[in-house]
Amino acid sequence: MSALANRRFLKMNGLGNEITVLDLRGTPLRVSAVEARAIAADPCSHFDQLMVLHDPVTPGTDASMRIYNTDGSESGACGNGTRCVAWAMVADPVMRRPSAKGLVLETKAGLLPVERVSETVFTVDMGSPGLAWTDIPLRDPQSDTRAIDIDTRMADAPELTKPSAVSMGNPHIIFWVKDATAYDLPRIGRVFEHDAMFPEKANISLAQIISPDHILLRVWERGAGLTRACGSAACATLVAASRKGLTGRKATLSLPGGDLLIEWRESDGHVLMTGPTEFEHEGVFSPALFAGAA
Numbered sequence: 494m495s496a497l498a499n500r501r502f503l504k505m506n507g508l509g510n511e512i513t514v515l516d517l518r519g520t521p522l523r524v525s526a527v528e529a530r531a532i533a534a535d536p537c538s539h540f541d542q543l544m545v546l547h548d549p550v551t552p553g554t555d556a557s558m559r560i561y562n563t564d565g566s567e568s569g570a571c572g573n574g575t576r577c578v579a580w581a582m583v584a585d586p587v588m589r590r591p592s593a594k595g596l597v598l599e600t601k602a603g604l605l606p607v608e609r610v611s612e613t614v615f616t617v618d619m620g621s622p623g624l625a626w627t628d629i630p631l632r633d634p635q636s637d638t639r640a641i642d643i644d645t646r647m648a649d650a651p652e653l654t655k656p657s658a659v660s661m662g663n664p665h666i667i668f669w670v671k672d673a674t675a676y677d678l679p680r681i682g683r684v685f686e687h688d689a690m691f692p693e694k695a696n697i698s699l700a701q702i703i704s705p706d707h708i709l710l711r712v713w714e715r716g717a718g719l720t721r722a723c724g725s726a727a728c729a730t731l732v733a734a735s736r737k738g739l740t741g742r743k744a745t746l747s748l749p750g751g752d753l754l755i756e757w758r759e760s761d762g763h764v765l766m767t768g769p770t771e772f773e774h775e776g777v778f779s780p781a782l783f784a785g786a787a
C-alpha cells in the first residue's frame with residue numbers, strides 16, 4: 494500500500510487553476526510520478542498542479558515544495574499553487590504557523606517570498622526571469638539572441654510566428670495575437686508543447702495586448718493542458734511584453750479564471766504576482782486510489 498494512503502490533502506484553486514496541497518513536512522515521504530497521476534485521476538483530489546510541502550532546505554525558509562503536473566511530470570514553478578500553499582500556511586488549522594504574515598517558500602527554481610495582502614489575496618516574489626535562450630531552454634541559439642522573437646512557426650497558422658520565450662523557473666512560449674479567443678488553443682498547445690525547439694517542453698500562451706497595462710491571456714500548460722489560469726505564464730508574458738515595448742512594467746493579466754496583477758520590479762528585476770486563492774475542501778487519500786501505484 495502507498496505510504497500516501499489516508500494522508501490529508503487540501504483542494505484549492507488560484508483563479509480556477511486547480512491545486513491540491515499535500516503536506517509531507519516531518520516525514521521522509523516523496524511522491525512518485527505514478528502516485529501523482531493516481532491523485533490527479535480522482536475527482537476529489539484532481540489537480541492541474543499538486544503542491545507537495547517538504548521540510549525546509551535553506552535556513553530561514555518555511556518549507557520546500559515539489560510541484561507535479563497532472564501527467565506526473567515536475568515543474569520548477571507554479572505561481573497560483575504558491576499562493577494556495579501560502580494561504581494554507583497562514584489559515585489552515587492543521588498547517589498554519591503561529592504569527593505568519595510573510596513567509597518564504599523554496600522550489601527547485603529558488604526562493605519565493607510571499608506576503609499576505611488580505612484574507613485570501615497574496616503577493617509572491619517570483620524571482621528574476623531567465624531571458625537567455627539557454628535559460629528557457631531552447632534547442633538552438635536564436636537569430637535574436639535575446640529570445641524576444643524566436644525562430645518557430647505553426648505550419649498551418651502562418652500568423653503564429655516569432656513567439657517570445659521566458660523562463661520563470663519553467664519554460665514559457667508566448668505568441669502575440671490580435672484576438673486570443675480566436676484560436677484552437679488545445680490543438681496549438683499540443684503541437685508546440687512537444688516541439689523539438691523546446692528540449693524540456695514548454696507552456697504555451699496566446700497573448701493579446703488590450704492596452705499598455707492590460708493583457709488578455711490564454712494558456713496551455715505543459716503536462717496539464719488547458720487551464721483557467723497560470724501564474725508563471727502571466728509573469729513571463731508581462732516580462733516579454735515589457736521587453737517588446739508593448740506594455741509598461743506593471744499590468745493586469747486577464748485569464749479565463751480572472752485577473753492577476755503582475756509587476757516586473759525595476760529595482761531588482763524580480764517579478765511580483767498578486768492574486769486570490771480559494772479553499773474548496775479537504776479530504777484524505779483513499780488507499781484504493783493507489784492500488785497498482787508503486
Ligand SMILES: N[C@@H](CCC[C@H](N)C(=O)O)C(=O)O
Pocket residue numbers: 510541542562567568569570571572573574663664696714715716717722723724725726
Ligand atoms: N499553473 C502554474 C504553472 C504550471 C506549471 C507548468 N505546467 C509546467 O510544467 O511548467 C502557475 O500558476 O504558474
